[in-house]
Amino acid sequence: MAQDDDAFEFWLNPSVSTDLDENTGIELETAQRFRSSEDGRVDTYFARLWLNQAISDELTLSGAVERRINAGGSDETRLMQQLSGSHGILRTRLRLEQRFVDDADRMGLRLRPRLGVSVPLDEQGRWSAKADAELFWTLRGNNVGSDEGITGLRTQVGVSYDVSDNLSLGLVYLRQQDFEDGGPDEIGHAPLVSVEYSF
Numbered sequence: 001m002a003q004d005d006d007a008f009e010f011w012l013n014p015s016v017s018t019d020l021d022e023n024t025g026i027e028l029e030t031a032q033r034f035r036s037s038e039d040g041r042v043d044t045y046f047a048r049l050w051l052n053q054a055i056s057d058e059l060t061l062s063g064a065v066e067r068r069i070n071a072g073g074s075d076e077t078r079l080m081q082q083l084s085g086s087h088g089i090l091r092t093r094l095r096l097e098q099r100f101v102d103d104a105d106r107m108g109l110r111l112r113p114r115l116g117v118s119v120p121l122d123e124q125g126r127w128s129a130k131a132d133a134e135l136f137w138t139l140r141g142n143n144v145g146s147d148e149g150i151t152g153l154r155t156q157v158g159v160s161y162d163v164s165d166n167l168s169l170g171l172v173y174l175r176q177q178d179f180e181d182g183g184p185d186e187i188g189h190a191p192l193v194s195v196e197y198s199f
Helices: none
Strands: 002-004 009-012 015-019 024-035 044-054 059-070 076-087 090-101 108-120 127-140 149-162 167-178 185-197
Touching: 149 185
Parallel strands: 002 185
Antiparallel strands: 009 024, 015 024, 024 044, 044 059, 059 076, 076 090, 090 108, 108 127, 127 149, 149 167, 167 185
């Protein structure tokens, strides 16, 4: 059994990046996630500092440190190591997270493998269709006795259009399923409208 869980959220994701050399870059990524407090979700804010190293034409190795603020407490610091790949229409990402949650028993470990496709829909490459699936695999919970193993699945499918070299528009359907031991899974659905502009 699964339990549907619909709610309103508004996300902002401004970031700035620069190249250090032809294979190395840094990025400061931030996010502001505004949620409906009536259903128990809290607003979340985070900042991540990434170091990205291209190790081939297809693979990029990255590391980051993140500080995440959750309204109401349980703030968190994360360390992340990530390997991203682009293989024709296939997209891959493997991320390992070390999670330090304030007032938790210990450091948590989580693995997040993701597999997706990106398919151009026109000769100019302005239109594209994308889909991916990402597992949340908790190797060690932050608290003794907390759930471990595969605890969630996030899937996305959508289309995007490059209006110009700087502006891209997207429409995506996101489905998030949290696996609950001894109870119904929690499922969230989200239609996402994105506007990306780079300077």
